[in-house]
Amino acid sequence: MLHGGHLLSVLIFFPAVGALALMLLRGDDHKFIRSIAMIVSTAEFLFSLILLRGVPVGATGYQLEEFAKWISAPPINYHLGVDGISMFLVLLTTFLTPISVLASWSSIQNRVKEFFVMLLLLEVGVVGVFFSLDLFLFFLFWEVMLIPMALLIGIWGHERRVYAAVKFVLYTMTGSILMLVGIIWLYNATGTFDLPAIQQTLANGLLVLAPRTEMLLFLAFFLAFAIKVPLFPLHTWLPDAHVEAPTAGSVMLAGVLLKLGTYGMMRFCLPLFPEASHRAARWVAVLAIIGIIYGALVSMVQPNLKKLVAYSSVSHLGFVVLGIFAFHNISMQGAVYQMLAHGISTGALFLLVGMLYDRRHTFEISEFGGLSTPMPKLAAFFLFVALSSLGLPMLNGFVGEFLILLGTYQRHWGWASWAALGVILSACYLLWSYQRVFFGEITVEKNRTLPDASAREKWILATMAVVTLWMGIGSVFITRRTAAATQTVMDQVEPQRAYEARARSRTKPLTKTDSSQSSRTISIERLGIR
């Protein structure tokens, strides 16, 4: 079980070492600082590729586990592990970090060292969240990640950066503190913070949560994740944070941080509280669908290009939540895929918007127009990314949305049809905004002489484009590796089915039935809340 060496720890703390080295650096040579950050983040990405070998295709359960005792009372362990879902999310993180470094190459000019330190620390937090198998450890990384992100927005952002940063922290914190209460409550019921152990206890029926208790616990976790996603109507921090964040901040925020919410739902809400998830599914789906359509409609009328992309995230993440709460293996796979695809294509959109901003220092669509004449290459990349984001077949966005709709349709055709509206709307707002920005007459004289993509920008965009295309064509590479993990989630959320399947094949004896522990029911009445 524990033969993975320390790859996961290395992946978590390598950027921290890089950040520390940068911090101790005395000089103020910007180029040198950037290069160090670039080397560290690229090396981290290359390291993380080893995960692809570490997680065998089709393997269930967690791989490359690491386990060490940490705190004696209450028993908190340093428990790491990875499965198909978290592996790709980590890969996405480690891929987007060097891209972000590269994107900040010339746009960040003050407090350069601190900027890259924060970026690397952010990576530490995010990777830590994905690898944590101990609820306490998970919470720790979840909170730690907040500060670098808030500082990225608050120091290097645009005009209303302080407001956006504080709003971001307060929103996230509200959810996460309640999640902490939930985590402690769960610990009280099970006596452990260890995720697999808790799952085992719940799956074996050693602990049965009373419906109301389960629902409250579910909500404590769900609220934290829903704020992060963000699910309508908790999304109001997102446009502010995105618009005010520097480009790299937006890329990391949209590309990775939002996925922490959906990842949390998949990893904690569904497996730990299956009954409550089922009961809540209808309401969650309604909120997700509202989010899909509302986000798309708001995008449509946005005069601010960056806000448009931000609201499109609300819409796209609505798809992910819908896919998760449709409880179908295909839609679950679609959700994972959409998380990755959205990370790439929305990340690329933010990069492009940032490049436009570097040239004109504005996000107003009305300030642009006819940009394809001075900068044809940038225009071509933008079109490519927009098409992938709106779900053109052969590109990455399509696979995720298609799988989600396919799976959801089999569960509930009404949800799928409403959600499909979002696909159409996304084509509308993306193409319309594209037309307004890049086609037509040049209305602002300054735009005539704007430079096209520089070599650095071309490299960034070409990399993103290649990944986009590859994810659109070679999607099997990813789905093959996530299938087992999503199936595990499905088995946990629909234990009835899993039980029947096990009953049909009675080849394996049930694992470890602990006779000393009798089944106990924790009810809210017994807990006697005051």
Added chain:
Amino acid sequence: MLPRAIDIQRVLPELIWCGFGVLLMLVQPFVRNRHFLSFLALLGSLAGTAASVFALIHGGPGFYGLVQSDSFSFFFRLLVGTVAFLVLLAAGPYLDRERLPIPEFYALLFFATAGMGVLASAQELLTAFIGLEMSSISSYILAGYRRDSLKSSESAMKYFLLGSFATAFFLYGIALVYGATGTTMLDKMAGADTTSTLLKLGLAMILIGLGFKVAAAPFQVWTPDVYEGAPTPVTALFSAGPKAAAFALLLRIFATVPAATKFWFWAFWMLAVLTMFVGNLGALVQTNIKRLLAYSSIAHAGYILVAFAAVTTMTSNSDVGAAPAYAAVLFYLLSYALVKLGAFTVVSQLGGAGEKNLSLDDYAGLSQRQPFVAAMLSVYLLSLLGLPVTAGFFGKFYIFKAAVNSHLLWLAVLMAINSVIGAYYYLRVIVVMYMREPSAEAAALAPVQFPVGVNLALLITFAGTILFGVYPNPVINFILQPNLLGH
């Protein structure tokens, strides 16, 4: 009748602190060397703190049960001794800067510390009263130590008037409890009639007296003014030492008098909620950093009171022991003392001569003027906020755990809400330091020099904050031992 040697050993830390206080007063007419006096004081605080180990080894009831030298009092002696040491380190340069006399300050600090030690180890109410008075009276004088400053005098006056009122309540409470039970020994009250109105009244009075000391709402009104007016090292002492000692006495009363735990639950529930909200909402609108930290310390008293509410239900509910809640209080007090000392030490240095630069505006752009100081203060603030990898996080975590353990879910949720409100004003300071451009005056402020003593104090508090935030095991294992309170 002379006391037995073993009795002396069991109060040795207090004796040493008092002794050094007297010694400092005696040598001060003959010694002009400030360094020597500082050295003597540091030596004294360390000797007293080291003697608490000795008192633990020879533990047990002293003076026929008036004091109890056990692991519990050891923990608090260590805590107040460390607090005194750190305050001494930071106070030397401060007193030099403000041109204030040194020996009296040190002596008063020693008497206050000895009082806190007595308070933490007392097992008899009148002994506790003596401890309370020793620490209070020294505190009143220390608060007004900057005689030429109007604010400092106001601070001392307010503290004195309200404080003596509260002490009177405490004393009256003792009288009533004595009337009800016929004893002032805590361990003899175990079998007292829990329905006696006189006892309840007495306990309520004691609670009011101690509520004042720990700045629990509605007895908190003095806190912001006193904290603001007192010399900043003294403020650091107030926020860490007397509070911990008063909480220690409360805990000991809880642990030994079952009548108290039964009766106090709702009182603590309401005190906790009120204190959290008053502290946090009050802090939201502060523009003076000392006042802000004062309100924050009210809020933190509220968090600790949450653990107290948990203690009450745990002891009355026998299937879960109260140990986790005790541990929560103790750990919180430790982490809180370290962090608050660190924060106030930074504030004291940045204040400049005459403590002029205390407004939040003066902190604008600090991250560029003094990046290390800004980073350090940020860590303290984040610890107060309760973010992971700091001691404050584990403190808050253990309190949450105690509350959920006792099924006080509503209290836990209210505390969670308060943590978020708290996040706003702590972040505001960080925002000012890192994200706001300094005004012309703030930009003109020269970087403040940090003397060796201050740096050492900051290093210790900072290291403690991070160390206990990553590896709290040694402390937790110590305070979770079954015979924490020796009986």
